Amino acid sequence: MSEANAKLEQFRGEARAWLAANFPRSLVGKAAVYMTYDLDVPMEGDALAWRTALGEKGWGTPTWPTEYGGGGLSQMEARVLQEEMHAIGAFNPIPILAGMGVTMVGPTVLEYGTEDQKQRHLPPIARGEVRWCLGYSEPNAGSDLASLATKAVDKGDYWEINGQKIWTSGADISQWCGALVRTDVNVGKRDGISFLMFPMDQPGVRTRPIKLIAGASPFCETFFDNARADKKDLLGKLNDGWSVGKRLLQHERQSQTGGAPMGGGGGSLQELAKKYVGLDSAGKLRDEDLRLRLAQHLMDAKTHSLTLARVAAESRGNAKVTAAASILKNSATHVAQARAELTLEIMGGNGLGWEGESFNDEEINAVRAWLSGKAMSIYGGSFEIQNNIISKNILGLPETTQKG
Amino acid sequence: MAALNEEQSILKDQAIAWINDNGPVAAFRAMRDSGNPLGFEQATWSAMADMGWPGILVPEEFGGSNLGYLTFGLILEELGKQLTASPLLASGLVGAAALILGGNAAQKKACLPRIADGSRIVTLAVDESTRHDPAGIALAAHKTANGFALSGDKCFVVEGGAATDFVVAARTAGNAGDANGITLFLVDGAADGISRTLLRTADSRGYAHLKFANLEVSHAAVLGDVDNGGALLDAILDRARAGVAAEMLGTASQAFAMTLEYLKTRKQFGQVIGAFQALGHRAAELYTEMELARSAVEGALAAIDADAADVPAMCSLSKCKAGAFLFRMSNQLIQIHGGIGMTDEFDAGFYLKRARALETMYGNQGFHRARFATLMGF
Numbered sequence: 001m002s003e004a005n006a007k008l009e010q011f012r013g014e015a016r017a018w019l020a021a022n023f024p025r026s027l028v029g030k031a032a033v034y035m036t037y038d039l040d041v042p043m044e045g046d047a048l049a050w051r052t053a054l055g056e057k058g059w060g061t062p063t064w065p066t067e068y069g070g071g072g073l074s075q076m077e078a079r080v081l082q083e084e085m086h087a088i089g090a091f092n093p094i095p096i097l098a099g100m101g102v103t104m105v106g107p108t109v110l111e112y113g114t115e116d117q118k119q120r121h122l123p124p125i126a127r128g129e130v131r132w133c134l135g136y137s138e139p140n141a142g143s144d145l146a147s148l149a150t151k152a153v154d155k156g157d158y159w160e161i162n163g164q165k166i167w168t169s170g171a172d173i174s175q176w177c178g179a180l181v182r183t184d185v186n187v188g189k190r191d192g193i194s195f196l197m198f199p200m201d202q203p204g205v206r207t208r209p210i211k212l213i214a215g216a217s218p219f220c221e222t223f224f225d226n227a228r229a230d231k232k233d234l235l236g237k238l239n240d241g242w243s244v245g246k247r248l249l250q251h252e253r254q255s256q257t258g259g260a261p262m263g264g265g266g267g268s269l270q271e272l273a274k275k276y277v278g279l280d281s282a283g284k285l286r287d288e289d290l291r292l293r294l295a296q297h298l299m300d301a302k303t304h305s306l307t308l309a310r311v312a313a314e315s316r317g318n319a320k321v322t323a324a325a326s327i328l329k330n331s332a333t334h335v336a337q338a339r340a341e342l343t344l345e346i347m348g349g350n351g352l353g354w355e356g357e358s359f360n361d362e363e364i365n366a367v368r369a370w371l372s373g374k375a376m377s378i379y380g381g382s383f384e385i386q387n388n389i390i391s392k393n394i395l396g397l398p399e400t401t402q403k404g
Numbered sequence: 405m406a407a408l409n410e411e412q413s414i415l416k417d418q419a420i421a422w423i424n425d426n427g428p429v430a431a432f433r434a435m436r437d438s439g440n441p442l443g444f445e446q447a448t449w450s451a452m453a454d455m456g457w458p459g460i461l462v463p464e465e466f467g468g469s470n471l472g473y474l475t476f477g478l479i480l481e482e483l484g485k486q487l488t489a490s491p492l493l494a495s496g497l498v499g500a501a502a503l504i505l506g507g508n509a510a511q512k513k514a515c516l517p518r519i520a521d522g523s524r525i526v527t528l529a530v531d532e533s534t535r536h537d538p539a540g541i542a543l544a545a546h547k548t549a550n551g552f553a554l555s556g557d558k559c560f561v562v563e564g565g566a567a568t569d570f571v572v573a574a575r576t577a578g579n580a581g582d583a584n585g586i587t588l589f590l591v592d593g594a595a596d597g598i599s600r601t602l603l604r605t606a607d608s609r610g611y612a613h614l615k616f617a618n619l620e621v622s623h624a625a626v627l628g629d630v631d632n633g634g635a636l637l638d639a640i641l642d643r644a645r646a647g648v649a650a651e652m653l654g655t656a657s658q659a660f661a662m663t664l665e666y667l668k669t670r671k672q673f674g675q676v677i678g679a680f681q682a683l684g685h686r687a688a689e690l691y692t693e694m695e696l697a698r699s700a701v702e703g704a705l706a707a708i709d710a711d712a713a714d715v716p717a718m719c720s721l722s723k724c725k726a727g728a729f730l731f732r733m734s735n736q737l738i739q740i741h742g743g744i745g746m747t748d749e750f751d752a753g754f755y756l757k758r759a760r761a762l763e764t765m766y767g768n769q770g771f772h773r774a775r776f777a778t779l780m781g782f
Binding site for chain 1: 407450605664667669675676678679680681684685687688691692696697699700702703708721724725768773774776777778780781782
């Protein structure tokens, strides 16, 4: 065994021992309860103790530097930690509790933030105590994000913000917001944008949840009426928010490359098919067409996970954001949406359940997950926007969208 | 692409340099125009043998370099890019795999050094109809006083014109469709009981139909176990599939490169056509499909090298993914090039024809999707 491997195995032992001592056994099997965006689940008792232990150890954000509340682990160590958690049914709720804090705001603050910003903002995220939302899209700035109109005016001591954001996930329950705002209207649309951070609990901020096709959703409309951001909470340079914001979106894509289904259970589709459709005497699914489409889907899913592993191996454990993120996001979306469609098709009539006693939870969840999963190819840069990025940034083809 | 070790990098660079000098598409075109019935030039094959390529899988004690399937795949991919014609896949990969997996000590000693030095071309004769159906093998091998007598037909034998030896999958028990009762034989291609019909196919590769007329072979010709050759045949076929998939990836990735170059240079309506979003998005989707296919191809080759439990599923996955991408890419190569793509003077047609031929080789996408379902238990 190489020295690096031996060191990694030693870490595995440490992680296993720490998890055994700190992960409450009462939470085994409860990942689904705490790892969703269902916000009615209270953090108390063993769940609170687990969050606190994980936060103090820094392992809720395992690869962040220890001075900002992270675990200071390498990518390889973080993967080992994840394996060990998985092995005993443990889970890390902190990235969920922090909203957009762990996956997007944190990495961007680490890169662009001042020392003061890192000290103030990162540790509460790492402890899972502060939830962040992101003010990006506006009613008239979706895929064409740079045309955003929410304005921030320099009032000497603070920035005064007016305008409206939409699709702000968790805005109604977040304590902090990172938003792209227009700070100069007299320059090209990408040149007058800044990234501001401000608390949500203030008189000038109002939120309204949006009901989606799947029912209640974490998305909100967010209105700013003379809201304020502290001068020291400008992230990156003034009017350089487009670079900061794009970087954050790369982190977002990176976090959306897993291809995991949104809710609806992660069980084996072939087992589900056997249960609902059944096998014939030759051991084949009783629906030949579905059988082959299911095989195709399982191959697509396997190929996606092979590609994730290949990209990780080729970047040699270095988690730097790669150009492959757009490919992986589109592939993950394709796999997850196909899985949701196949799940309903396997369930047949039972894959129509909306609510009520005639359908079991798995069926109702599958329907909701199918619907909410349609957002995957829209948020974080739509399928088409990812293709713009691939054709321009990877293939070197000309810009096809409007310039400015 | 997979993170390569130093040996692999050197071999890959050597292959690229040699193919550019000696085996570009222009060489394939010249071979086709000459009407060469074997489908490759002897000089090309000799040069490959001199570089040790047919021995990449062969253990060192038998004169090879034992570098494994992932390494072999790198060469096949580069050859696939330029459609370089040779029996390297049929003999260096499939023939060698048959001997390595199924040969006894005497067979290995007699055969592997000569596969490695290119003096023998050993290919697999498996299909008996226009469809790939290993379970349906019916070519009969009757037991005789001294061994077996083989009677029946084999179709579309890859490099069947140039082969010196055949690995023949025959039925020694049971009926067509039975999993058991298959035996593999290593037979001399020059034997009197074998007649060959060389095929003139659209892709100009050297296929042949074989007819076995009571060909007598001894027990020494049996590769592996009598009646229980089905698993061995599957293992050989899986390696063949993984190898073809690597060649397909190479062929498709070159078609992609040609198309991308055209998108950047061809002007219509006052701009390069790659500036049209319809084509930019198509290129992005093809590129995405290529990256995914590469993972499947490299994954299958690596699984074989690691002797992983999921080799059968990985090889079906690889053949399917590479096949789907090559099909789409070879068609888009012509579509995006427009009229010029339809001319014989341009190379696009070669890629389309080869794509169609490779799709049928060792099982098409439909075969492998169904096999994957069976392997997954449904």
